[in-house]
Amino acid sequence: xxxxxxxxxxxxxxxxxxxxxxxxxxxxxxxxxxxxxxxxxxxxxxxxxxxxxxxxxxxxxxxxxxxxxxxxxxxxxxxxxxxxxxxxxxxxxxxxxxxxxxxxxxxxxxxxxxxxxxxxxxxxxxxxxxxxxxxxxxxxxxxxxxxxxxxxxxxxxxxxxxxxxxxxxxxxxxxxxxxxxxxxxxxxxxxxxxxxxxxxxxxxxxxxxxxxxxxxxxxxxxxxxxxxxxxxxxxxxxxxxxxxxxxxxxxxxxxxxxxxxxxxxxxxxxxxxxxxxxxxxxxxxxxxxxxxxxxxxxxxxxxxxxxxxxxxxxxxxxxxxxxxxxxxxxxxxxxxxxxxxxxxxxxxxxxxxxxxxxxxxxxxxxxxxxxxxxxxxxxxxxxxxxxxxxxxxxxxxxxxxxxxxxxxxxxxxxxxxxxxxxxxxx
Amino acid sequence: xxxxxxxxxxxxxxxxxxxxxxxxxxxxxxxxxxxxxxxxxxxxxxxxxxxxxxxxxxxxxxxxxxxxxxxxxxxxxxxxxxxxxxxxxxxxxxxxxxxxxxxxxxxxxxxxxxxxxxxxxxxxxxxxxxxxxxxxxxxxxxxxxxxxxxxxxxxxxxxxxxxxxxxxxxxxxxxxxxxxxxxxxxxxxxxxxxxxxxxxxxxxxxxxxxxxxxxxxxxxxxxxxxxxxxxxxxxxxxxxxxxxxxxxxxxxxxxxxxxxxxxxxxxxxxxxxxxxxx
Numbered sequence: 001x002x003x004x005x006x007x008x009x010x011x012x013x014x015x016x017x018x019x020x021x022x023x024x025x026x027x028x029x030x031x032x033x034x035x036x037x038x039x040x041x042x043x044x045x046x047x048x049x050x051x052x053x054x055x056x057x058x059x060x061x062x063x064x065x066x067x068x069x070x071x072x073x074x075x076x077x078x079x080x081x082x083x084x085x086x087x088x089x090x091x092x093x094x095x096x097x098x099x100x101x102x103x104x105x106x107x108x109x110x111x112x113x114x115x116x117x118x119x120x121x122x123x124x125x126x127x128x129x130x131x132x133x134x135x136x137x138x139x140x141x142x143x144x145x146x147x148x149x150x151x152x153x154x155x156x157x158x159x160x161x162x163x164x165x166x167x168x169x170x171x172x173x174x175x176x177x178x179x180x181x182x183x184x185x186x187x188x189x190x191x192x193x194x195x196x197x198x199x200x201x202x203x204x205x206x207x208x209x210x211x212x213x214x215x216x217x218x219x220x221x222x223x224x225x226x227x228x229x230x231x232x233x234x235x236x237x238x239x240x241x242x243x244x245x246x247x248x249x250x251x252x253x254x255x256x257x258x259x260x261x262x263x264x265x266x267x268x269x270x271x272x273x274x275x276x277x278x279x280x281x282x283x284x285x286x287x288x289x290x291x292x293x294x295x296x297x298x299x300x301x302x303x304x305x306x307x308x309x310x311x312x313x314x315x316x317x318x319x320x321x322x323x324x325x326x327x328x329x330x331x332x333x334x335x336x337x338x339x340x341x342x343x344x345x346x347x348x349x350x351x352x353x354x355x356x357x358x359x360x361x362x363x364x365x366x367x368x369x370x371x372x373x374x375x376x377x378x379x380x381x382x383x384x385x386x387x388x389x390x391x392x393x394x395x396x397x398x399x400x401x402x403x404x405x406x407x408x409x410x411x412x413x414x415x416x417x418x419x420x421x422x423x424x425x426x
Numbered sequence: 427x428x429x430x431x432x433x434x435x436x437x438x439x440x441x442x443x444x445x446x447x448x449x450x451x452x453x454x455x456x457x458x459x460x461x462x463x464x465x466x467x468x469x470x471x472x473x474x475x476x477x478x479x480x481x482x483x484x485x486x487x488x489x490x491x492x493x494x495x496x497x498x499x500x501x502x503x504x505x506x507x508x509x510x511x512x513x514x515x516x517x518x519x520x521x522x523x524x525x526x527x528x529x530x531x532x533x534x535x536x537x538x539x540x541x542x543x544x545x546x547x548x549x550x551x552x553x554x555x556x557x558x559x560x561x562x563x564x565x566x567x568x569x570x571x572x573x574x575x576x577x578x579x580x581x582x583x584x585x586x587x588x589x590x591x592x593x594x595x596x597x598x599x600x601x602x603x604x605x606x607x608x609x610x611x612x613x614x615x616x617x618x619x620x621x622x623x624x625x626x627x628x629x630x631x632x633x634x635x636x637x638x639x640x641x642x643x644x645x646x647x648x649x650x651x652x653x654x655x656x657x658x659x660x661x662x663x664x665x666x667x668x669x670x671x672x673x674x675x676x677x678x679x680x681x682x683x684x685x686x687x688x689x690x691x692x693x694x695x696x697x698x699x700x701x702x703x704x
Contacts, residue, residue: 099533107454
């Protein structure tokens, strides 16, 4: 049996401009076509013929970029927004965690807000009294429950909101990116509660940008793009499709930016990241980043390798030359740097055109944007042509590790340390 | 049509929520003030003092209806200003309430139609808190001022007048709250309209004032104003100790019911646009 059925649902939003609104008011007054004038001409399609059937007991994830229609989908399922076309059916009591603590009144105490919020979510007063202790304990607000809610921090606010919503004990739970505000100790608690829901075979619709969590807790995932379901199925596969799409988009962005690098006209501004200097006895004519297979590429995973392809040209015969590269992260920290001199290559001569390739077998960097220095200079450091941060690439991975470099590693635990391996898909 | 009836009755099933929201409004209103709930009494009292000084002692109208006595005139004013405050603050709050509570409408599955009900009800309770002050003033004046009208059994009709006003205010509240979502201009129009409406209602002057009685235009104009009859209901039962103008009040009640239906229809029609517009 399906707990949630969304059948060819479209949702169209109206786009008003200030001028339009004024015209509406005028035409409403003058022509008397009041209801007709409320129909705007400019429309935004947030959901476009979406069909989803979610069986009872399933944890269903929805991923996608901002503005892809995820939240609208959730609102339509929650009944907050009405579909423009199509039908939505939800079986059982629904609780929507769209904005936690929506409807809290800042002036009155947490205690009173728990009651009113609970009633809003469909609990009776007696049920709330019975669950009150649980709600407060889960939110860790025992000391502050009688203080006005306006004195709460945003974390306390969110904890109380989550705690009330989760205690409504719904059959269908809708979650929209609400865990983003929680601190390091509260989020796992929330995830535990969600796990608990899963065990009790409740239906969960989970919208999130946190792909690792989606992959961990969802049975099935839909990827939405521009209001349509682009892929639907097994979590890892769907997430990979999504990530591939994101990588393609970033790649396109990077190559566009790359084309804009005009080697002849680097503005010499103070404090600029990019710069070029040197007399160019040996000139770097072109630098290209490629995959190990030779395709131009700008978005890499840490496991991938990279080739920095450098085209050089020496006007005259030069005998003293060193090639160097340096990789910097976005904070300007040098992640790695080397040159042919440090590695004790022995230059003999260069004249005319030439090619130098710097091959990295495995990047092993953490998530982020990196900038590249490429240079050719004398052994004493006098530059022929120094390109400072003129090239950039992106490392994009699902690992959340931090630092500069992703060191190859492995964990090991003695039997007395009870530690479960990461959940499926890791 | 039966649909509206069902929907309006459906409000009943939210009574616990309405009750809680009203008590929250009342609790929150004076939270943080030193005098707290006393403000519900002090506000109308101060207003009365101002009106008495300005209209009673400075302008000092010579009207036989008040026995040429400014104290009696002040009591007459009080009878009208108190319920008018209920109506005007209900209307102004209604015009804002959907925007103020926009979060509820956008983020929670929340029956928006209870918001105007909460506004009118919480202002009604404020009004009710002022009524004992009114009656105490009336009693004091009846004792100490010679030839002042005393209490009469017609006071028992007071709740009926309140009912008529409640229905009318609620209908107006539904209409105003839903329309303001689309036409924010209404907020500004409303505050001016209410000032005009206040003076177009026999509150600071009695219906028997000579200029009104001499002009059939003024009389007809005032009689077309539903608030006229509601205010006369209050003035008759409390100030004069007379029978309510039950025919006119009855018609006003029907007008109020019609306004409630129309207001609710408009509200219901616009409801789906609230989540994206507020």
